[in-house]
Amino acid sequence: MTRTPRTRPGRRAHRTAAVLATVVGALLPLTGTASAHVRVFSEGATEGSPATLRFRVPSEKADTTTVRVDVTLPTGVTSTGVPPASGWTRTEIPASAGGAAHIVWTAAAGHELKPDRHRYFDVQVGPLPKKPSIAFDVAQTYSDGTVANWNQQPTGGKEPDFPAAVLVLDATAAKAGQARGDVTVRPTPTPTPTPTPNRTSAATATAIAAAGAGDEGPGVAPWLPWTVAGAAASAAGAMVVIRRKTKFCE
Numbered sequence: 151m152t153r154t155p156r157t158r159p160g161r162r163a164h165r166t167a168a169v170l171a172t173v174v175g176a177l178l179p180l181t182g183t184a185s186a187h188v189r190v191f192s193e194g195a196t197e198g199s200p201a202t203l204r205f206r207v208p209s210e211k212a213d214t215t216t217v218r219v220d221v222t223l224p225t226g227v228t229s230t231g232v233p234p235a236s237g238w239t240r241t242e243i244p245a246s247a248g249g250a251a252h253i254v255w256t257a258a259a260g261h262e263l264k265p266d267r268h269r270y271f272d273v274q275v276g277p278l279p280k281k282p283s284i285a286f287d288v289a290q291t292y293s294d295g296t297v298a299n300w301n302q303q304p305t306g307g308k309e310p311d312f313p314a315a316v317l318v319l320d321a322t323a324a325k326a327g328q329a330r331g332d333v334t335v336r337p338t339p340t341p342t343p344t345p346t347p348n349r350t351s352a353a354t355a356t357a358i359a360a361a362g363a364g365d366e367g368p369g370v371a372p373w374l375p376w377t378v379a380g381a382a383a384s385a386a387g388a389m390v391v392i393r394r395k396t397k398f399c400e
Contacts (some may be wrong), residue, residue, distance in 0.1 A: 186210065188288045188300045190315040197280040197319050200230065205315060208268040211292055215262035218291035219271060223251040226279030233272040237261025262293060282320040 188207050195201040209216040223229060228251070230242050235255055243252040255271055263269055278284065289302040302310035 187313055188290065188315045190286055192317055193367045195278060195317060195319060198277050200274070200276055201278055203273045203275060203286075203317065205271045205273070205286070205288065206268055207263070207271060207288070207290060209263040209265050209292075210298075211294075211296075212265050214292045214294045214296075215257075215264050216290055217257045217262050217293050218289075219255045220289040220291070221253045221271070222271065222287040222289075223253065223273075223275075223333040224284060224286065225250070226281075227284065228276045229273055229340060230276050231274035233274070235271055236270070238271075278319065282322075283318045284318050285316050288315055 154391050165304070186208065188205060191206065192201045195203075205219070205221060206219065209217050213297065222247075229242060232242060232253055235238065236253045236337065237258050238261060240327065241254045241256070243254065245251040253271075253273055257263065291299040293300070296370045298312060300312050301312060302312050303312060
């Protein structure tokens, strides 16, 4: 009877180390890309219902800070309240003839958004339009005067360099629309008009502030470093066990 040769302990150690290294290597690049691009979220948002939009804005330039964030509200989306963001002043610009409404946050001295950091800006809106997805143009101004216009739509299944922040309300319908080519790249928005004072009531502002709007944090998604560290620790532990077994077998 032919016996199947046993795998040598040393060979098993090399194979295990290779697999674990691959896993850790795959996770590491994510720590640098997870913070990229402006995003919009809204828990439980549905068509035809009010919602709270949360814009996540990362400061991606290494040598300058973010000092201004301008969100354009598309047709059918109406602001009903703007929670305060600590260290930032907010301004609501109503829609004019042929124009869109804007919400602008400007950093006070010493509160600029530093490189590799992000923060959230919340907007309460009325009933959302009945669309599979809603795209928001966001203009991000840096302290050196440069402006990143996040307003491009994906084409050919590829994400552009400066994609618009998209709130998906019906994932299936939105994906079908993109496949049909309904989504196109939109032009850079026209310059923002002169701001007018925000009219959010003091009582509303105080109540919203208690909910913790505008928290600031690292640019990298918080779970990624722990995931990578856990994978690395698992790899180290596995190697110790394998080495002990190898030494015992010898």
